[in-house]
Amino acid sequence: MSRSTETAPRTVWIDPDDPTAVLAIEQRLLPFEYEEVSIRTADEMAAAIADMVVRGAGCIGVSAGYGMYLAALEARDLSGDDADDYLRRAGAVLEASRPTAVNLTWAVQRQLRELVGIDHGDERLAKARQVADAIADEDVAMCAAIGQHGLEVIREIHERTGRTVNIMTHCNAGWLAFVSHGTATAPMYAAFDAGIPIHVWVSETRPRNQGARLTAWELGQHGVPHTLIADNAAGHLMQHGQVDLIIVGSDRTTVNGDVANKIGTYMKAIAADDNGVPFYAALPSSTFDPTLRDGVANIPIEERDATEVTNATAWFEGHQIEPRVAAPGTEAVNFGFDVTPARLVTGIISERGISEASEESILALYPEFAASLPSPE
Amino acid sequence: MSRSTETAPRTVWIDPDDPTAVLAIEQRLLPFEYEEVSIRTADEMAAAIADMVVRGAGCIGVSAGYGMYLAALEARDLSGDDADDYLRRAGAVLEASRPTAVNLTWAVQRQLRELVGIDHGDERLAKARQVADAIADEDVAMCAAIGQHGLEVIREIHERTGRTVNIMTHCNAGWLAFVSHGTATAPMYAAFDAGIPIHVWVSETRPRNQGARLTAWELGQHGVPHTLIADNAAGHLMQHGQVDLIIVGSDRTTVNGDVANKIGTYMKAIAADDNGVPFYAALPSSTFDPTLRDGVANIPIEERDATEVTNATAWFEGHQIEPRVAAPGTEAVNFGFDVTPARLVTGIISERGISEASEESILALYPEFAASLPSPE
DSSP states (O other): OOOOOOOSSOSEEEOTTOTTOEEEEOTTTTTTOOOEEEEOSHHHHHHHHHTTSSOSHHHHHHHHHHHHHHHHHHTTTOOHHHHHHHHHHHHHHHHTTSTTOHHHHHHHHHHHHHHTTOOOHHHHHHHHHHHHHHHHHHHHHHHHHHHHHHHHHHHHHHHHHOSOEEEEEOSOOSGGGSSSSOSTTHHHHHHHHTTOOEEEEEEOOTTTTHIIIIIHHHHHHHTOOEEEEOGGGHHHHHHTTOOSEEEEOOSEEETTOOEEEETTHHHHHHHHHHTTOOEEEEOOGGGEETTOOOHHHHSOOOBOOTHHHHBOOEEETTEEEOOBOSOTTOOBOOBOEEEEOGGGOOEEEETTEEEOSSHHHHHHHOGGGGGGOOOOO | OOOOOOOSSOSEEEOTTOTTOEEEEOTTTTTTOOOEEEEOSHHHHHHHHHTTSSOSHHHHHHHHHHHHHHHHHHTTTOOHHHHHHHHHHHHHHHHTTSTTOHHHHHHHHHHHHHHTTOOOHHHHHHHHHHHHHHHHHHHHHHHHHHHHHHHHHHHHHHHHHOSOEEEEEOSOOSGGGSSSSOSSSHHHHHHHHTTOOEEEEEEOOTTTTHIIIIIHHHHHHHTOOEEEEOGGGHHHHHHTTOOSEEEEOOSEEETTOOEEEETTHHHHHHHHHHHTOOEEEEOOGGGEETTOOOHHHHSOOOBOOTHHHHBOOEEETTEEEOOBOSOTTOOBOOBOEEEEOGGGOOEEEETTEEEOSSHHHHHHHOGGGGGGOOOOO
């Protein structure tokens, strides 16, 4: 089984021409402008994470790893407690940049475990670079593995039908949110690279339009055929046989297979169910929350600023603007996520393989979850 | 049973201060600006219809009726064949202004049947005004009757639950598309006017945002509590018990109760079905197409310009603009409507009453359809 090539470039990486700097894609300008920013200090990296220059669970974890590399550069001439204190302070600033992102803390703590106590600055710097690259490479390998498992689902459909496989996705669980490949998009890139003819229906994903802005852009960068639709059109396409499967990402998945993901995912899942379309969630196994059953009842749903609904992010006369699209004075509510019950989920694709959306099948692939299960209901 | 008061103003009416002019709400500026335009000739009315100053099935039929009133004003000094020819030419221009609108032809022909052959200009003008007002009043009465029938559904829910009734709608089947009341909105206005506490979830209805722009605006004008949501949030709200019923309009309804309506309606209907939420379509009986069964297979779906999906209509620095919201170069498809199968429709509300979405129930309320049925399948 051949590994698909990486989607390129990575979202964050050490500048090959100047290893005292880390380069990152300036994601706030996408898709209207492509720009790489040079980040030279750990504080600048913390600001880049806080300001969402880099965003997405995988991507910000890796960015924090490189942030600690920059801290090790700054601490190169320090030793002993001075060096350790410097690294710890830099790590605390990085961890505070997006308080709820678990990957961030995980990456910073992993670096600190390796770096604290190394007295020699150059040795410490070399280790920091090695750990940062390892975090990035592991993220890439994980997404690539998701891609290879998902590829087999796409290949089976293609071999059965003998025609282009139409895949629908929602939001952006793409390489921009990780380092390369992405999660929901990884099987698409793998199938495309394997020469299987595919076409992707990209839902715009109001209110923040991550589909229209990011997924459409990154599929285009890789040359994958795709078509943008209003979220409202998903059901019509499925009803008329235009969708062979759906692959979405997930922000949190319960041990029985309920999938929390971007608002609107649940409506796609019921439309898939109504039309016999397979519905998959692709996610790193770290997304599972084995302490929860019944995601609809137990996963809290973030309510975001209503202006995301009353306004749109758009591009006008060379500028990114956020003009109002709703009637003046109208109030809105803005739920960030919804929960798709396991009964609507055909399968869950992680780096370990594909499980059914049931506690039995999930525990078979992730036996370590048995220690964390909630008490039976 | 008291009739609910009209929503105000009407969408088109004779200027009470100057009966040589017809006033209409300039709907292209809504919801950002409210302006009434004065229309003084039949040709100006044809242009207003063509340019969508006035829009919506009921509203343009009534506008055409008033257009013929303006033609009768212009022909006041003519008699005999000269007068008849003038009216016929004016009617042809009005009919051509929106070629697919059946209401337009119907209103023009109704005026011509009454006016052709009246030799005296003042008598002809009085008749034209009488017919135009009758067309408008009949539209208002039809929408009011839909409101009264739908009111009973809302009242039953309120009496059973004892709390505010949460109603969800999609797109704009409101008074702006008719003369007053609207169809899907008529039961909401009737319930509100009857003192039943209601709250309306308004889906923005991408890509053209008729919900965010028009429905939100007109509910606000009447003082009806409402909240705007992204289309993607409809399922989440139903899943969490926040929706008591859905009422939408329809552009075409088959004799077995399949409902064609704005794209996205079908996804709301399956979410309603998944959560036990009643789903109603409210429509004038003229919307039925008794010659069709199986709307999913047989109702053609209009494909509209892709720029409606890649761009948004918005308000920025005092101007209405249509900025791009999708990645540069991304292509889109744009289906205007979808079909909700009868199995998902709880009931159909017309001016005659409420029927189930089945051929038997529909034929019981509309026995005249029996003559037009398609051959059995």
